[in-house]
Amino acid sequence: MKKGKLSAKTKKLIIKIIAVVLVALIGTAAALVVKDRKTDFNSAQKYSVAMNTVITQKIYADVPGVHIEPVRAIINSLDGYISCKDSESVLSRLNSEGTLNDILIAEALKTCLEVSEKSGGAFDVSMGKLSESWAIGTENARVPSDEEISELLSQCGYEKITLDGSKITVAEGVSVDLGAVGKGIACDYIMTYLKSKTDIKGAVVSVGGSILTYGQHNKAGDEWNVGIRHPRNENEYLGIIHMTEGFVSTSGDYERYFEQDGVRYHHILDGNTGRPSDSGLISVTVVCDSGILSDALSTACLVLGAEKAEALLNEYGAAGVFVDKDMNITVVGDIDFEY
Amino acid sequence: MSTDKKLTKTLKKGDLFIIVTVIAITLVWFLAPFSGREDNLKLVIYLDGEAVETAQLSTLTEGKSFYVGGCEIYADSEGVKFVSSVCSDSLCVKRGTMTRAGDTMACVPERVVVSLKGGSSTHIETY
Numbered sequence: 180m181k182k183g184k185l186s187a188k189t190k191k192l193i194i195k196i197i198a199v200v201l202v203a204l205i206g207t208a209a210a211l212v213v214k215d216r217k218t219d220f221n222s223a224q225k226y227s228v229a230m231n232t233v234i235t236q237k238i239y240a241d242v243p244g245v246h247i248e249p250v251r252a253i254i255n256s257l258d259g260y261i262s263c264k265d266s267e268s269v270l271s272r273l274n275s276e277g278t279l280n281d282i283l284i285a286e287a288l289k290t291c292l293e294v295s296e297k298s299g300g301a302f303d304v305s306m307g308k309l310s311e312s313w314a315i316g317t318e319n320a321r322v323p324s325d326e327e328i329s330e331l332l333s334q335c336g337y338e339k340i341t342l343d344g345s346k347i348t349v350a351e352g353v354s355v356d357l358g359a360v361g362k363g364i365a366c367d368y369i370m371t372y373l374k375s376k377t378d379i380k381g382a383v384v385s386v387g388g389s390i391l392t393y394g395q396h397n398k399a400g401d402e403w404n405v406g407i408r409h410p411r412n413e414n415e416y417l418g419i420i421h422m423t424e425g426f427v428s429t430s431g432d433y434e435r436y437f438e439q440d441g442v443r444y445h446h447i448l449d450g451n452t453g454r455p456s457d458s459g460l461i462s463v464t465v466v467c468d469s470g471i472l473s474d475a476l477s478t479a480c481l482v483l484g485a486e487k488a489e490a491l492l493n494e495y496g497a498a499g500v501f502v503d504k505d506m507n508i509t510v511v512g513d514i515d516f517e518y
Numbered sequence: 519m520s521t522d523k524k525l526t527k528t529l530k531k532g533d534l535f536i537i538v539t540v541i542a543i544t545l546v547w548f549l550a551p552f553s554g555r556e557d558n559l560k561l562v563i564y565l566d567g568e569a570v571e572t573a574q575l576s577t578l579t580e581g582k583s584f585y586v587g588g589c590e591i592y593a594d595s596e597g598v599k600f601v602s603s604v605c606s607d608s609l610c611v612k613r614g615t616m617t618r619a620g621d622t623m624a625c626v627p628e629r630v631v632v633s634l635k636g637g638s639s640t641h642i643e644t645y
Contacts, residue, residue: 203540226622226631227567233624233631235642251567318606388645396641406620406640414617419640429644435609464644 216399220380223247229254232387239381239396254365261357263307273347274354282345287364294475295337298491302479303450306335307354315446316435328453362389363474366426389474390427410462410502418518428473430481431462449482458484459503466514467497485509559619561593564631587628598632
């Protein structure tokens with residue numbers, strides 16, 4: 180072998196080293212790309228209280244903090260608009276005067292009345308006085324007498340609410356309560372705001388458990404993971420919904436309730452009996468493309484029971500997760516639910 | 519031993535070293551953000567939407583009470599709970615102890631929100 184000249188074997192080994200280093204570099208570069216795609220965008224998170232519940236917002240944007248207050252403002256202004264507990268609200272004006280010309284409330288009622296009709300009155304926003312009488316979730320919670328329930332039921336009924344464009348009329352004595360859909364309405368308005376801001380890459384907002392997911396949280400477009408609270412153990416998840424953009428709402432017998440003589444009285448009233456629903460379902464989660472609809476459908480389904488609820492969800496093309504008293508879980512529609 | 523043979527031996531070790539090192543560093547660096555250790559839970563207490571108290575749960579081995587709004591909140595390395603509140607319904611106290619990353623609970627009348635932050639498998643919770 181001549182001095183200064185490498186043998187064929189040595190050349191082969193050098194090529195091998197170069198190949199290993201190249202593979203390592205390519206591997207690292209690939210990992211860098213994957214990591215970059217999997218890393219969440221810059222975000223801001225805020226917890227606050229409004230609409231008598233907890234608001235959680237996480238917004239992904241270059242300067243996410245600037246969107247926190249506008250979202251909170253939307254919720255606060257809606258609260259003053261559709262709250263039936265605020266005597267100064269627009270909805271209270273409808274309840275006291277019997278008539279109102281308002282496009283926001285008329286649009287909301289249009290959706291509500293449709294769900295009422297399709298659920299055979301299981302969902303009914305005309306039960307304001309009945310809800311007030313039960314007062315569940317307040318220190319004055321009680322079980323009204325049969326006579327009282329019967330009397331109050333006579334003042335309820337979604338068919339007593341009429342719409343003519345933006346003009347709303349309610350029969351005398353009827354009190355409209357949008358509490359069951361208020362959080363979903365808020366989610367709809369927040370979604371409109373988020374979509375109008377081109378710098379927002381993604382967001383997840385919870386208004387008291389009514390949720391919207393928007394856009395992406397990383398470049399890879401990984402799905403949002405929405406946990407469903409276990410109906411009998413607050414510190415556990417029932418499961419996790421993997422989803423892209425949409426709305427999620429859960430209704431359960433565990434949110435607000437009181438117990439008397441060993442009986443649990445929860446806050447979701449059956450429009451046909453005037454009493455807390457007793458359909459066999461204790462938790463219903465609905466996923467669909469509208470906040471108000473996910474709220475209304477989850478309430479309606481809890482009242483209807485599994486069989487009719489499934490038919491209702493199918494009618495709307497919505498998906499859902501039902502939990503019955505024996506903790507049996509039923510998954511309805513096109514939904515990626517891990518449990 | 520010839521020069522070629524020595525070089526061959528050295529290069530084989532070198533090959534192995536480079537491969538193992540690069541793979542190990544890449545894996546550790548890549549997986550670190552996804553590990554989500556529950557013992558790194560951070561407690562944040564908000565009043566009117568503003569963070570007023572923060573603490574690393576793992577440091578609260580002897581437990582600590584926080585007084586925010588009209589609420590007493592107790593936290594230790596195991597979790598956090600509302601002990602008392604001047605609110606009328608005390609739903610916050612009935613909520614029990616919170617232990618998971620991503621969990622929140624609140625005393626709505628007192629506008630106090632308690633959150634546990636850390637590695638979490640979910641972005642948000644519906645209830």
